Amino acid sequence: MDNMKEFFTTLAGEAHVEFEEKRSIFIGHALRTDTEEEAQEYIKKIKKQYNDATHNVSAYTMKNGIIARYSDDGEPQGTSGMPTLDAIRKSGVDNACVVITRYFGGTLLGAGGLVRAYSHTASLVLEAAGIITYEPYSEYELRCGYSEYQKYNAYFCDMGVLIDDTRFEDQVTIRFAVKRRESDQIVTKIKEMSYGRDIPVALGERYDYR
Template identity: 60%
Template sequence: MAESVFHTTLEHEGVAEFVEKKSVFIGHACPVSSEEEALAYVKKKKSEYADARHNVWAYLQKGEIVARYSDDGEPQGTAGVPVLDTIRKSGVSDAVVVVTRYFGGILLGAGGLVRAYSHTARLALDAAHIITYEQYTELELVCSYSDYQKYQAELPRFGSVIDDTQFADRVTLLFSVKDPVVEDVFARVREISNGATLPTVRGKRFDYR
């Protein structure tokens, strides 16, 4: 039996604000589908907050395959790395976080900066709503009308999602199931059709679970 495959990312853009010793930290978190999209988002926020002292950012793509960050003038290791670590600890991928800082005139020290940037990044991620998707296998099944009635009763037992049903000389069922039950679905279809029919795989997709 195949194991479930999950993908955790952000549902939408999130914004949060945090004030520490008169410094105002504004966090933005957003789902992105590519490195180019992440960098474009960073550029947009840096333009929107061009009057700020720092626009620190980090993003994570494709799990751990692509990861970048910038301290944007803060002491090395006190800003970009904490933001990236916060993304990693959240379990999120395909996401970018930009934390803008308006300096309040009071130095926070290295530890204070790490805490402030980490906390603001976490607030922004929470505001963006962390969401987990599970991988589904998309299947197509062509069957007789008599067997179609049986599949209508049986497929829901496997948690199937019916994507489309097309009626002609025969019935074409387009449906999706979670990866761990694909083999069970094939076995049940084989039983119902007496080995005459098997689904064909159309592809894969992630759905919210």
């Protein structure tokens, strides 16, 4: 997976916030979405949930910003969807979808007021969702004796290694993941600790965090 980016920043979870401006209620919704289908499903879900709203403006970005879509959903062009998309971009996250529901309060906000209201709501909900940074992790499987397992387990704890699975049979089989930039160091250390007897087998790579 040599094409994996060094770091990948996205939303930590789903969030909802509410903001009022001149009696108009803006409800922001945000969720990590890894495909356009997921983003469209999330938009559809929010629109159904708030089908009595005046507008349900949406924006999403993914694949390092190569895919970026937005909808004004009836608001004046350029006053809602694009400011929402800009807020996503400014936050630095990718694979993120934001939907902003508006209930009109009777007072026109003007183009500038709409831009500020949608930008502010988008920023609030992105902050509420939280931001998390993933990086490439290398996955390994290691078979060892029970006495060696105790040493490796202590070492893994010290190094912050992610343990995916441990099986205790005639030998111990450990599946673990380490930051790709630390993988050579950790594999070399295991070989040194076992005098070359125990060699981790590479399984693949994934994005993760610790």
